[in-house]
Amino acid sequence: xxxxxxxxxxxxxxxxxxxxxxxxxxxxxxxxxxxxxxxxxxxxxxxxxxxxxxxxxxxxxxxxxxxxxxxxxxxxxxxxxxxxxxxxxxxxxxxxxxxxxxxxxxxxxxxxxxxxxxxxxxxxxxxxxxxxxxxxxxxxxxxxxxxxxxxxxxxxxxxxxxxxxxxxxxxxxxxxxxxxxxxxxxxxxxxxxxxxxxxxxxxxxxxxxxxxxxxxxxxxxxxxxxxxxxxxxxxxxxxxxxxxxxxxxxxxxxxxxxxxxxxxxx
Numbered sequence: 001x002x003x004x005x006x007x008x009x010x011x012x013x014x015x016x017x018x019x020x021x022x023x024x025x026x027x028x029x030x031x032x033x034x035x036x037x038x039x040x041x042x043x044x045x046x047x048x049x050x051x052x053x054x055x056x057x058x059x060x061x062x063x064x065x066x067x068x069x070x071x072x073x074x075x076x077x078x079x080x081x082x083x084x085x086x087x088x089x090x091x092x093x094x095x096x097x098x099x100x101x102x103x104x105x106x107x108x109x110x111x112x113x114x115x116x117x118x119x120x121x122x123x124x125x126x127x128x129x130x131x132x133x134x135x136x137x138x139x140x141x142x143x144x145x146x147x148x149x150x151x152x153x154x155x156x157x158x159x160x161x162x163x164x165x166x167x168x169x170x171x172x173x174x175x176x177x178x179x180x181x182x183x184x185x186x187x188x189x190x191x192x193x194x195x196x197x198x199x200x201x202x203x204x205x206x207x208x209x210x211x212x213x214x215x216x217x218x219x220x221x222x223x224x225x226x227x228x229x230x231x232x233x234x235x236x237x238x239x240x241x242x243x244x245x246x247x248x249x250x251x252x253x254x255x256x257x258x259x260x261x262x263x264x265x266x
Contacts, residue, residue, distance in 0.1 A: 003206040006053075010205045013051045018101055020044075025108045034137075038087035041109050045084035049077075049212065052204050056081055059245075060216030063172065066136045067219065068129070068164040070234040071174040072242075073142035074150045075191045075200060078176055081212045083109070088138040091125065091160070099197070116145070122159050130163040139163075140174075143231060149190040150178055153239040158231035165222050165230070173217035173234040175241035181209040215241040 021044050029037055049056055054077060062085060069088060071078065079090055090106075094115045097103040107113070112128050115121040129139045143156035153175075164171050178186040188203035189210060204210060217237035222230055 006208070007202065007205040010051060010053065014048075017044075017048055017051055018105070021105055022101070025105070029108065035087070037109075042084050042087070045080045048080050049084060052077075052210070053207060054080075054204070054210045054212050056084055057211055057213045058085060058216070059213065062086060062216065063170075063219055065170075066133060067138045067170050067172040068133065068161065069138055069140040069172045069174050070143055070156065070161070070231075070238075071140060072150075072153045072176055072238050073144050073147045074176055074178060075147065075189045076197070077178070077189060077204065077210075077212060078142075079106070079111075081176065081214055082140055082174070085214060086138060086140065088140050089129075089132050090140045091129075091142065112139075126160060126163050129160065130166055133163055133167040133169045143234070147190060147192055149187040149192070150176075150185055150242075151187065153235055153242060156231040156235040158227040161222075161227035161230045161234075165225070165227055168222060171220040171222060171230055171234055173220065173237040173241075175215040175217065175238040175245070177213040177215070177242060177245055179211040179213065180207060186210050213245065215245060217241055 024040055024044065028040065032040070046056065069082075069086065071082065079092070082088065082090065089110045089112055091114055092106060092111050094113045096106055096111075097113045112125065114125050129141070132139050141160045143158070143160060144154040145157050146154070148154060161171065163169070178189050180186040180188075186207070188207070189200055191197065191200040217234075217240075220230055220233055220237075225233075
């Protein structure tokens with residue numbers, strides 16, 4: 001199948017799938033509890049990945065109970081892959097809320113929106129995360145504060161680890177990797193902040209096959225540790241998982257600049 005035909009076919013199927021998602025929320029979510037909503041969301045995310053030609057692979061067993069899940073961030077596909085596996089809240093940048101249809105779907109499916117570059121916004125977000133953890137609901141954070149092409153894991157900002165310390169909730173480091181049909185790192189799927197969304201979407205639509213690989217590290221106990229220590233341990237665990245899965249060549253380029261200061265601690 002040519003890339004153009006593949007793109008057109010997938011776009012048509014995606015339009016139908018988005019319409020189904022809207023209908024489920026408007027007609028179904030009112031009558032079912034959170035557990036059932038999370039099951040519906042997981043199924044919708046899994047089907048979305050399938051329609052995009054993305055195969056989800058998981059290494060490790062998701063632990064039971066409530067966790068603060070800390071993941072590296074590469075693409076808008078991250079939310080779909082995580083949503084297909086975990087019943088959790090996700091933290092996203094405020095700009096996503098304004099995306100047509102997508103922003104509405106995200107808001108209705110347990111997404112919290114964070115205005116980057118604001119210490120006050122980070123402080124308020126910590127209160128939101130703390131409330132969810134206190135209610136035994138897992139939360140996913142992307143503590144790099146930006147996205148990368150997957151060739152590295154940037155240093156983690158520690159601020160959003162504080163609710164796990166306050167609530168004594170374990171931290172689950174989660175590594176995300178993407179591979180194309182040649183088993184090479186699929187950098188084209190990355191959604192870098194200043195790039196238009198259509199560029200990443202087109203790369204996914206045109207790709208014959210993409211593998212989204214979620215690798216789960218050992219859970220971190222926050223007892224006796226500061227948020228800075230937990231952030232460093234989570235970042236190291238994710239970087240090690242990526243090295244084991246992709247090989248050292250994936251980390252030749254070491255970019256140290258931090259695009260967004262939103263998660264820096266006071």
